[in-house]
Amino acid sequence: MPMSRREFVTASALAGAGAAAVATGVTLNKLVGHPEDPSGEATVRDLTVLDNIEPQAHEDVLLRMQRELVKAMAKPVEQRHWIMVIDTRKCVGCDACTIGCVAENKLPPGVVYRPVIKEELGQFPNVQLRFTPRPCMQCRQPPCVPVCPVKATWQRPDGIVTIDYDKCIGCRYCITACPYYARTSDFGEFYGDGAAIGAPAGTDRPVTGGIQPWEGVPNFEYAKNWARKKGSKKSPKGNARKCHFCLHRLEVGQLPTCVTTCIGRATYFGDANDPDSLAVELITGNQAQTLEPHLGTRPSVYYIV
Amino acid sequence: MTVSTSLSSYRFDRRWDFRLSLLAGLLALGLGAVGVLRVLLTGDHGALGSAVPWGLWVSLYVYFVWMEVGMILGYYALKHVLRVKGIEILGPVIVMAAICALISALMIIAMDLGHPFRAWRAMVFADFGSLMTWMIWLHAFYVVLLVAEFWAYHNDYEDLIKWLNWVNIPAGVALIGVIGSLFGVVAARPMWSSAVLPMAFAMSSLIAGTGLILLLHLLFSPLAGRPQYKETATELGRFLMWAILIGAIAALANLLVALYPGVPARTEGVRLLLFGPYWWTIWVVHLGLGTLVPLVLLALFRERLVALLTAAVLLVVTFVTVPLNVVIPGLAYPTPQFAGIAEAYQHPRLAYEYFPSATEWLVVVFAAGLGLTLFALAYRLILDPYYRRLARNLEA
Numbered sequence: 001m002p003m004s005r006r007e008f009v010t011a012s013a014l015a016g017a018g019a020a021a022v023a024t025g026v027t028l029n030k031l032v033g034h035p036e037d038p039s040g041e042a043t044v045r046d047l048t049v050l051d052n053i054e055p056q057a058h059e060d061v062l063l064r065m066q067r068e069l070v071k072a073m074a075k076p077v078e079q080r081h082w083i084m085v086i087d088t089r090k091c092v093g094c095d096a097c098t099i100g101c102v103a104e105n106k107l108p109p110g111v112v113y114r115p116v117i118k119e120e121l122g123q124f125p126n127v128q129l130r131f132t133p134r135p136c137m138q139c140r141q142p143p144c145v146p147v148c149p150v151k152a153t154w155q156r157p158d159g160i161v162t163i164d165y166d167k168c169i170g171c172r173y174c175i176t177a178c179p180y181y182a183r184t185s186d187f188g189e190f191y192g193d194g195a196a197i198g199a200p201a202g203t204d205r206p207v208t209g210g211i212q213p214w215e216g217v218p219n220f221e222y223a224k225n226w227a228r229k230k231g232s233k234k235s236p237k238g239n240a241r242k243c244h245f246c247l248h249r250l251e252v253g254q255l256p257t258c259v260t261t262c263i264g265r266a267t268y269f270g271d272a273n274d275p276d277s278l279a280v281e282l283i284t285g286n287q288a289q290t291l292e293p294h295l296g297t298r299p300s301v302y303y304i305v
Numbered sequence: 306m307t308v309s310t311s312l313s314s315y316r317f318d319r320r321w322d323f324r325l326s327l328l329a330g331l332l333a334l335g336l337g338a339v340g341v342l343r344v345l346l347t348g349d350h351g352a353l354g355s356a357v358p359w360g361l362w363v364s365l366y367v368y369f370v371w372m373e374v375g376m377i378l379g380y381y382a383l384k385h386v387l388r389v390k391g392i393e394i395l396g397p398v399i400v401m402a403a404i405c406a407l408i409s410a411l412m413i414i415a416m417d418l419g420h421p422f423r424a425w426r427a428m429v430f431a432d433f434g435s436l437m438t439w440m441i442w443l444h445a446f447y448v449v450l451l452v453a454e455f456w457a458y459h460n461d462y463e464d465l466i467k468w469l470n471w472v473n474i475p476a477g478v479a480l481i482g483v484i485g486s487l488f489g490v491v492a493a494r495p496m497w498s499s500a501v502l503p504m505a506f507a508m509s510s511l512i513a514g515t516g517l518i519l520l521l522h523l524l525f526s527p528l529a530g531r532p533q534y535k536e537t538a539t540e541l542g543r544f545l546m547w548a549i550l551i552g553a554i555a556a557l558a559n560l561l562v563a564l565y566p567g568v569p570a571r572t573e574g575v576r577l578l579l580f581g582p583y584w585w586t587i588w589v590v591h592l593g594l595g596t597l598v599p600l601v602l603l604a605l606f607r608e609r610l611v612a613l614l615t616a617a618v619l620l621v622v623t624f625v626t627v628p629l630n631v632v633i634p635g636l637a638y639p640t641p642q643f644a645g646i647a648e649a650y651q652h653p654r655l656a657y658e659y660f661p662s663a664t665e666w667l668v669v670v671f672a673a674g675l676g677l678t679l680f681a682l683a684y685r686l687i688l689d690p691y692y693r694r695l696a697r698n699l700e701a
Contacts (some may be wrong), residue, residue, distance in 0.1 A: 011471055018475075025433035098650060110355065110654030117645040134646070143493060149437040150426040169426060170419015172358035173437050179493035181639060181646050184355035185419065187654055188348040233348050238419025292642060295492060 039157055043077035049253035061265055062255065064278055070253050072271035078157035081272040082245055084259075085282045086133055087304040090266035093118050093131035097258035097267060101135075104246065104257040106219035108228060109189040113182075113243035114258055133267065135258065136161065136182040136243035137291065137299030144174040144183060153240070159272075159300050160245050162222065165235035174240050179292055180299075188237040190215050190230060223248045245269070272300070322524070323685045330678030337671025340664045344416050351662035353417075354654035356647065357636045361661040362417040365669055367628035368513075369410035369676075370444075370484060371506070372621075373403045374477040375514020376521075377451070381470055382511075383518065387544065391528055391537030392518075396466075397458040397691060398525045399518060401683045404451050409676035411444070416668050436487040443480045450476055459691060481507045488631065496574025496635040501559060509627055512552045515545045516599075516620035523614050525684065527692045535610065542613045546603035549620070553596055570641050578634040586626045595623030633659060 047070045050063065072080045093116055101107070101114045117132040142161050145153055152167035153174055175183045192211040211230050218227035221244065226236050246256035254260070259269045270279030282288065288302040343349040353360050380399045383389045415421045427441045450473050457465040485503030492498050519541040528534040563575045578587060599616035606612035637657050639646045647657050 014472070015475065110652045112650040112652075112655065115646065115649035117643065117649045119645050132645075134643075134649070143491075146432075146434045147437065147491075149432055149435045149441060150423075150430055151432045167423075167426060167430070168420065169423040171417070171437060172355075172419070173435070173487075175355055175358045176636065177491050177493055179640070181356075181643055184655070185353075185358060187350050187354070189654070231347075233420075235420070238348060240419075292640075 037077075037154070037156055039078050040076050044075065045073040045251065045253070047073055047253035061268070061278060062260060065255055065259065065269055066253070068270050068274060068277045068279075069250065069255060072274060072277075073250070073253060075273075079273060080158040082138065082159050082250075082300060083270060083272045083279050083283070084135060084138075084245065084256075084301045085268040085270075085279050085288065085304065086301065087266045087268070087282070087286075088131060089304060090264040091116070091131040091133060092264050092266075093129065094263055096261050096263050097133055100257040100261035101243070104219075104249075105221055106215075106217060106228075107241075108186060108215070109191055111184045111186050111241055113184075113241070132291075132303070133258070134180060134182065134291075135245075135301060137180050137297065137301045138243075138245065140298035140300065141296060143295075143297060144178045147173045147177045149173070160247055161242070162244055162247065163240060163242065165222070165224075165226065165239050165241075168235065168239040170238040170240070172240060179295055179297065183240050183242045186228075186236050186239050186241050188228075188233070190228075193230075220248045223251060323681055326677055326681035327685075330674045330676075330681055333670050333674025334678060335674075337667045337669070337674055340667025341416065341671050343664050344668060345421075348419075349664050350417075350419075351665035352653075352659055353665075354652075354656065354659070356639075356655050356657045357633065357659040359417075359632050359636060360659055361629070361665045361669060362413050364628040364632045365625065365672065366410050366414040366417070367484060367506075367632065368625050369406045369413065369672070370480065371510040371513045371624075371628070372517055373406040373410060373451075374447075374481050375510035375512070376403050376406070376517050377473060377514070378477050379511055379514040379518050381474060383515075383541070383544065385470075389537060389540050389544070391526070391533040392522070392541070394528060395518070395522055395526055397455065397688055398521050398684075400451055400455045400458060401688060402517070402521055402680060404448075404455060405676040405680040405683065407444075407448060407451065408679060409672040411448075412675055413668065413672040436483055436490060439483045440480070440487055443476065443483055447473075447476055447480055459687070478507065481510050488635070493640075494574075494635045495571050495640065496563075496578075497631075502631075505555070505559060508552050508555055509624075512545075512548045513621065513624045513627075515541070515548050516617050516624070519545055519613060520617040520621055523610065523617060525688075527696075538610060538613050539607050542603045542607045542616065545616070545620070546600060546607070549596060549600055549603070553600075573638050573641075574634045577638055578630050581634065581637075583630075583633075587630055590623050591626040591630070594619050595626070 049070055050066055053063070055063070055067065072082075095116055098112065098114050098116055102112070105113065107113065114133055114135040117134055119130045119132070121128045121130060138155075138159050138161050140155075140159065142155055145155055145161060148168075149171065150167050150169055152169070153161060153163045155161050170185065172185050175185055190211045192215060216227060216229055218225045220226070221236075228234075228237060246254070246258075249256060255269055259267045268279050268282055270277035272280060274280065282304060283302050286304045288304050290299040290302055292299075351361075353362075376399050380392065380396065383392045384396075415424060418424060424441075427438055428445070431438045431442065433439070450469060454466065454469045454473065457469060482503040485506030488494075488497040489499055489502035519538065522534075522538055522541060526534055526537070528537065560575060560579070564572055566572065599620045602612040602616040637659055639657065647655060
């Protein structure tokens with residue numbers, strides 16, 4: 001039986017109301033910023049790091065980068081934009097950055113923020129090795145942010161894409177959405193879990209086996225205390241996790257661990273809004289490129305090739 | 306509701322059907338509870354990892370949603386558009402089956418979350434820029450619609466049924482479209498990133514739903530034993546045959562278009578699906594048992610109820626391989642620029658090989674058992690008394 005005119009008008013009104021509700025929801029969502037982003041003078045840091053050390057000629061680049069970090073932290077957060085520059089000509093694939101990051105953030109098994117991709121190119125005798133450390137790109141147009149259903153991940157004014165461990169529901173949609181495979185999920189594992197108990201003394205195995213005390217030491221990501229305990233399901237277990245440029249270290253004037261621990265001084269860090277910074281100098285003075293540029297994500301990590 | 310007088314001799318003779326279904330459902334719940342408890346108490350997420358973060362559970366969620374929405378949309382199409390006789394009376398059964406499938410779907414996707422008890426945040430602190438939020442909200446809305454529709458059927462509120470039908474159609478289409486788009490908008494996964502995925506999901510849903518409608522008709526129609534029963538079954542079989550044929554052609558076109566360019570970044574996922582270690586799930590299970598055998602049965606032996614039943618069972622059961630072969634191959638390989646990522650830092654959770662663990666299978670068994678148990682109880686306690694009452698009213 002065909003619709004009457006009244007039914008048609010009512011149905012159209014309902015459909016129109018539904019469409020309007022959808023459009024309003026999406027628009028409001030885009031307009032309202034994330035409420036937890038601090039900004040302005042409250043984010044200015046007066047750090048005394050290296051106050052007593054005069055700059056010298058030929059000093060380690062780490063010192064220069066640390067001074068530039070202190071200078072950047074003296075500005076409000078919205079005036080900084082952190083970038084990382086990785087010189088692949090210098091990277092030797094030692095994985096010190098990978099392990100340094102694991103140690104700094106107490107990463108459990110299966111979680112890694114900065115693996116180093118190693119590729120062998122060509123055929124003997126014309127063989128080349130290429131090493132590509134891959135931290136989170138902290139994209140200017142991050143595809144992982146819009147997919148989160150609970151606003152647990154967002155981009156800070158300084159460009160770092162953060163995750164609120166207390167909000168994340170562990171749906172792992174952001175993990176599928178990252179084109180750089182930069183996010184991993186914490187499945188609650190421990191290094192010592194299932195280790196042999198009662199191994200003979202004198203060997204390199206722990207005598208008691210099982211989860212070791214150091215695995216319960218908390219990490220301080222996002223300047224909060226996160227301890228992982230066996231039997232507990234508290235965050236960061238069950239959460240998506242990723243590189244955050246060691247935000248908790250930046251706040252106190254320390255460079256990210258991967259920058260500090262790199263034996264080849266192949267990783268640089270700085271403020272893209274400071275034209276005098278080493279990082280900007282490297283990008284403008286060399287063949288610097290980003291990964292997957294065709295996607296338009298505009299990463300904040302640059303590679304000198 | 307308007308029913309034909311052919312219902313007047315309705316008799317309940319499904320006591321053993323009910324008992325066996327309930328027993329099977331309870332056994333599945335008991336066995337599956339082991340897996341569910343492991344997930345809830347220890348956070349065991351089976352073989353899922355960061356390389357393949359979605360697997361069996363997300364695939365089964367998609368499967369249950371296809372069934373739930375496909376049944377309802379298929380029912381409306383058969384009732385209002387194709388005007389199949391004898392289908393209207395199956396309405397309450399279909400809506401109840403959809404509710405049970407929905408409960409199974411929600412249960413299984415909750416198990417997949419790293420923090421299932423935070424799922425409420427998606428309702429209270431929703432981000433409407435995310436398709437997953439829309440999926441959650443539309444699903445919640447769909448629960449309300451289905452329960453309201455069942456209540457309307459149960460109380461014979463025909464006007465309300467009509468209005469709910471009108472609202473249910475766009476809601477169902479939106480839900481299926483959003484779920485397809487949830488995968489389709491992920492530019493990071495070339496195999497998923499396509500505008501065709503929402504349409505493919507809608508088509509798959511209709512095919513699977515029509516198959517389940519045929520199965521429900523054959524097993525639960527109150528017209529059993531009457532001439533109309535077989536006529537309706539044959540008619541449903543004919544529509545199912547055409548639906549499978551059209552779906553198969555669409556899938557073939559989709560695959561050929563995906564493979565044609567030969568660009569590895571675009572074709573790797575499809576190659577993995579067709580020729581990877583689980584090639585048999587597509588060629589033997591889905592194409593063979595789930596498509597060709599039902600097509601032959603429906604084309605040549607449609608007059609036989611056993612053939613119709615076999616075709617419906619094969620289609621419904623094997624259709625689970627379709628979402629499995631969308632979700633997993635889409636994730637199980639890195640794009641060429643990151644070909645070395647799996648070797649960069651080795652751990653089982655970072656490997657691209659994935660096969661569901663025992664825990665994952667047990668959770669699926671629990672979800673299926675939950676749906677079966679709920680449906681068996683609903684049929685015995687609600688649907689059967691409803692049809693008896695209907696038959697008595699007609700006799701009076």
